[in-house]
Amino acid sequence: MSKFIIERPLPHGGRLVERVIRDKEAAKKMIKGCPSYEIKPTLHYETGVPVRNVYREIMSICYGFFSPVEGSMKQAEVERILKERRLLNEWIFPYPLVFDISKEDYQKLGVGAGDRLVLTLKGKPFAILDIEEVWEIDNPEELAHKTFGTPEDNPEVVKEPFNKKHPGWVIYRSLQPIVLAGKYTIINEPKFKPPFDRFWFPPRKCREEFDRRGWRTVINHQTRNVPHVGHEFLMKCAAFTGDVEPCHGILVNAVIGVKRRGDYPDEAIVEGHEAVNLGGYIKPERHLPTIVLWDMRYGNPLESLLHGIIRQNMGCTHHMFGRDHAAVGEYYDKWATQILWTKGIPSYGFPAPPTDVPYGLEIRPQNMREFSYCPTCKEMAYSETCGHKREKLSGSFLRGMVAEGVQPPSIIMRPEVYKVIVKWWKHFGYPFCNEKYVINKEKELEVDLEDL
Amino acid sequence: MAYFMVVLLDDKRLEKIKGTELEDKIQYMFGGELRCLNVEVSEELKDRILKEFETARVDSRGAITDVPVAFMRELFNQVAEKKSLGPEVVEGVLAKIDEIKEMAAKESEFLPPPEID
Structure with a gap:
């Protein structure tokens, strides 16, 4: 075997977190006599529009996308993340993840450390939260600033102070004050509605699918967009990396969550990617569109860290990163993600890239520049190789055309x-x-639940 | 950074600017498959557009995009009327901001889908 062969990395943290009970009778016993709480969406602190639903975090945690995270974080863990971007068990992680409720709900529930709370979704039992600690967010605005950084504290990459125009900042600013910290366990698996059901490949299933397809090396393409030909070329060409041969597979992993007005609907995004392989532009044998549930925080380098974790957990060996990765506005340097993965960002706790620090990641970054149309070459061309004047492709321009x-x-x-x-x-x-789509989506969600 | 807005030209629109100096300024994109005109936008006007329309964005080329369709239609009307691609075109559009916002509110509920094969 060549010494250059790359093997599939272990999940982040060494083992895949799986906290899903599939035995309904056992689940019923587990929740007998426990208080329950209906999961509510996080509403924008000013407008009241839904900006997040914690059910998506519970799903991603319990199915192992966020391994080694197992639940809602304790105060000390959140503080460590904000300071060093590390969990208490040392593994790197970018964001605080908490189960937050209002003071009124907390008083009504009357729960505390040591209690088990049944979380219901759409009126049906969904998960349990075994409470280990109750703590309070004193100042959500400060939490939001610390989560993303500031130009003063993170001068390497943060260009503008975060504010209410940034959807990720708004999520943290809108959190309720009481945090119930502890491990989640899903006790009643939600069923995905079409078309999402056929794109649901949680980490274990995804790794099994890679085995079935004989994919040793897999490069991930992060998306929240319908693909244009620039994306297609990005995928095809980035996949030429690998080890002794190009990557065997291209995993498209679409982030499904709260949408912003002007985005494409999630349904069109996942089926749009599928259309690329059904149309033969990338062979279906080498291309797998999938989904992950997450309300995007748009934290550019921090978001890329989470993406690296998710895709390593799914079994990918490589991850492509481009310009303005998972970004909105001009808060971050355009290349902040690539800076993180090539040099590190000391002010975020990374004196070296996240692959080169203890308890870091193993997935390999593939930093890409841009593809655009070259009228001279008469084809899509890569910015770093084509020497002609090219016509830039932009998703926003395409949206306008559509x-x-x-x-x-x-x-x-x-x-x-x-x-x-x-x-x-x-x-x-x-x-x-x-607005109608955004509101309905958050009311109906991507899943339905059966009775337990 | 220089900002601009792209006005796409289909056959109908092309007819309306025929014989004007604008014809010489038509740009062909993507191997000649798209015809368009680029309207200049100053820094100040760019800021006004972003402030007035929540969805508006500046893309990697410096093009202002994701404004309501009503804005884009009026942008072409102003181009055809003023026979210009200068900043006065966007100023002319912004002078009708209330009217555009009213139309935009309706179009945010429904846009008729195109018929395709």
Whole structure:
């Protein structure tokens, strides 16, 4: 065996967290006599619009996407994350994750450390939270600032102070004051609605699927967008990395969660990626679109760290990162993520890249620049190799074209992908997420639950 | 950074600017598959657009995008009327901001999907 062969990394933390009870009778016994609490969405602290639903974090934790995290974090753990981006067990992790409730709900519940709380979703038992600690968020605005950083504290990459225009900052600013910390366990597995059901590959199933397909090396493509041809070339060309041969597989992992107005609907995103392989632009044998539940924090380098963790847990060997990775606005340096993965960001607790620090990650970054159309080469060309003047592709430009009812040329968007957009446009009466979509989505969620 | 807005030209729109100097300024993108005009936007006007429309963004090229369709339609009307691609075009659009916002409110509920094969 060549010494250059790369093996699939172990999950972050050494083992996959799996906290799902599938025996309904056992589940019933576990919750007998326990108080219950219906999960509520986190509402924007000013507008009241849903900005997060903690059920998505519970799902991602219990199915192992966020391994080694096992539950809602204790105060000391949150403080350590904000200071060093490490869990109390030393493994690196970017964000505080908490189960927060209002003071009124806390008083009504009357629970404390040592109690088991049944969490219901859509009125049905969903999970349990074994409370180990109750603590209070004194100042959510300070928590939000510390979560993302400031230009003063993180001058390497933070360019502007975070504020209410940043959706991730708003999530932390909108948290309720009481945190119930402890491990979650799902006791009643939710069922994904179509089309999401066929894209649900939690880490264990995903690793098994890689085995079934004979994929040793897999590169991940993070997405929250319908793919244009620039994305397609990014995937194809980034996959030429690998070890002694190109990566065997390309995993597309779409982040499904609260949407921003103007985004494409999640349904169009996942089916749009699938259309790329159904259309043969990337062979289905080498391409697997999947989903993860998460309300994006848009933390650019910090978000990339979470993405690295999720995809390592899913079994990927490589992760592609581009410009403005998981970013909105101009809060961060455009290349902040690539700075993190090549040099580290000392002010966030990374004097070296996250792959080069103790208790760090094993997934390999593949930092990519941009693909755009070259009228001279008459093809999509890579910014670092093509010497001609090129026409930049932009998702926003494409959205404008779509909204005006103009079908993008196939050199920038495949007709199969455009058909998917129009399919869901007809379904929702709108090509993008509007207020109605955002509100309905948070009411209906991606899942349904049966009785226990 | 120089900012701009892209006005796409389909056959109908092309007809309306035929014979004007704008014809010489048509740009062809993506191997000639798209025709368009680029309207100049000053820093100040860019800030005003971003302030007025929550969804508006500046993309990696410096193009302002994700404004309501009503804005884009009026942008073309102003281009055709003023026969210009200068900042006065966007100023003309912003002068009708209330009207545009009213139309945008309706279009945020429903946009008719195109008929495709």
